[in-house]
Amino acid sequence: MTTNTTDATLETFLDENHDRRIESYKDLLRIPSISALPQHADDCRATAEWIATDLRASGIEHVSVEPTGGHPVVYGDWLHADGAPTVIVYCHYDVQPVDPLELWTSPPFEPVVVGDRMLARGASDDKGQLHIHLRALEALFATRGRLPVNLKFIFEGDEESSAEHLDKWVNENRDRLTADFVVISDTGFFDGNLPSITVGLRGIMYAQIDVVGSRLDLHSGVYGGAVDNPANVLARIITSLKGPDGRILIPGFYDGVVSLTERERELLTELPFDEDDYRRRIDATALTGEAGFTTLERRGARPTLDVNGIWGGFTGEGSKTIIPAHAHAKVSCRLVPNQDPEVIFASFKAFVEDIAPPTVRLTVTSLGTGRPSLTPVDHPATQAAARALEATFGRAPLYIREGGSIPVCATFEETLGLPVVLLGFDPPDQQAHAPNEWMDLNNYERGIRTVVRMWDEVADLDPSSLGQTPH
């Protein structure tokens, strides 16, 4: 156990402010900050202003809501811990769309506490984690009048829609963003809700395929047999992307992939993981994936290809005898070190164009990319996070590779040359991109204590030991 336990005054403050804290959490969740939908631009801005007001109230300085090409970034800092390390804290305030709305048990932007859970869109991903940081700050300032370390906050609003705006903003603000390392809170605990530090993240390549056959829908009796069908063509294209063994068939796709070492494969087998329980929880009939790999390897350390959406023709009740004029699919790949998402998109596009028949018109468009990343387990900041988690949760964290993508992770590594520690508190089955997203309120409360302990731990580190991340 670390000696830097949270002090009694701070615990008393947190106890006394519990109800007010939950109301504030709900207030933040009520604003429908869906970044992917243009009609929610004002909600994204309102969320940014809400956060800025909260930061200022706690004692953070130089708080500003700053324009990007997309939704605004909230910046703020406090830099009076002389000699202590400087840390950039990153969370995102935008959320995923909410459809299918009919599957929510309560409206996604009317947060409710059910048992130990906060239920709302963004409850975990990522407003919940952002709110943990806000409340840790508030408690520190309220009880000590200062912070143990220097902090610079970046709360963005485009994480769920596009990486380009923050990339540009970080690049343009490099001079302001000097620091020793970055903490990103946008990850979660391992299966079974064991405290964990994510040390590997997959990247992403997200594209749309549009196939056009004719000017209008055609009568399937009159034209059936004489023309190609865009929906059948699209099915053929999708099928050609991945073999029956789960291997992706895009030429060169696996060229950059760093294989797991034998030691890494061993560590993965040592994680407590009940495959059957995992399968039952999502109500799948069976797990499956790339031949030659375990489920944990497949979801963390191997690249994937999935259809995220498909549509074309008549999709209503009953029957309509048409050959659709056009058909569409959104297809994305999760990527692993060292795959380059831009190269993968170019290969994907070239392959799809190559296999598409001359009987249709085809367009392949990028809807965004994000680089994969790896964080060193033995970095002093990673170890400080591990001590803070162990002190709060009573057990040492697991080190895991996660399947999701946090493109900004690679941006901090590459643009600022800083190591990134992924300190996150989401429960593993939080339904982040599905209906009924939730946060475990025990994780939320302990998360606040963990962040306080983390800053106390970091205060003891020698800034010169933190160095820069290797490329």
Next chain:
Amino acid sequence: MTTNTTDATLETFLDENHDRRIESYKDLLRIPSISALPQHADDCRATAEWIATDLRASGIEHVSVEPTGGHPVVYGDWLHADGAPTVIVYCHYDVQPVDPLELWTSPPFEPVVVGDRMLARGASDDKGQLHIHLRALEALFATRGRLPVNLKFIFEGDEESSAEHLDKWVNENRDRLTADFVVISDTGFFDGNLPSITVGLRGIMYAQIDVVGSRLDLHSGVYGGAVDNPANVLARIITSLKGPDGRILIPGFYDGVVSLTERERELLTELPFDEDDYRRRIDATALTGEAGFTTLERRGARPTLDVNGIWGGFTGEGSKTIIPAHAHAKVSCRLVPNQDPEVIFASFKAFVEDIAPPTVRLTVTSLGTGRPSLTPVDHPATQAAARALEATFGRAPLYIREGGSIPVCATFEETLGLPVVLLGFDPPDQQAHAPNEWMDLNNYERGIRTVVRMWDEVADLDPSSLGQTPH
């Protein structure tokens, strides 16, 4: 030329009533009788009542709007032409759905005349043809006080959604439906708008495939690689249904297919058909289909398989990183003599179930079937129709095989044992199942004269020469 030309009195009547006729045509088109959508049930009934009122006003007897399990049938007859043949006349008053609505240049149920065209949903398929029959009746009664033949009218409201209700009604009303033959007006002219009689129709098998992977949409980062993706699975299933050569791979699919004779193939090559013009009119980049057959063979005499609609996952603007919980497709086959649609559905279902992986839940549901049919070219009623067309349009009709399906054709043949003549007036590119459906008003006007001539021609036939159709 036949001697039974339309008489001068009747022509005068038609000339004088032109404007009133077009208004009545528009009135009929204004009622949105979409049979496939339950919310339009009242509109279907209103359309049936409109037709019944019109039939009574002309002089048809025993007019009634009769319940079926679906939308009502309008029946009516006039049986005072002693010694002359008795003919059943069939059209349908229901129409296709109208989506995508945004592609209509004017609202689908606000008919407008643009140049020589009536533009509205149902303008041709099949309210336009139904209206031709109503106006021919009106003109005959108004000018002669009687009809030259005995007629029994069946106007149904389920043709675009389900064959079962009319099948049942015809079967239950067999005793009332004695006749010498049937005239169905629900077909069209050949490419280039040449008068034509359809002597072959394809059947249909229409099914829906539902694939379910998990209880909810899954985060594609967290679960990607570990589970199968219902949309990818659906694409694989669809791809497995048809080979790269256009051959359908369902076992036994071609077992019943009657091959074209050499003579039939020759006749098809003699039809005036400009492939490039046909292709350009629908704005396709190329025609294609089953290897070893011409375009006219493929669309008329060969069975097909097409996706009519496909959907699953996120289909909005932007990106959402999910693995869809479920994915769906509507798939139909056009069938030719002597394929049995029920047998084909059973084979389709068994094959899809066989190739689906155990990683998903699968359902295959029939959305309807219709039998293919063939009509003898040399039947006296077919030849009477040919003479009526030639007299009105100035050239002998072509005999064609059409790709569309009119399931009721097989019902009349099989349940009532009657030959069927397909006398239709749609222009070939009428966009029957697409936005901006239209009718050529020259065909419409000449159609009325053709029907009058047809009844005069049939009046001269000896009922004993008309016989029953072979099975």
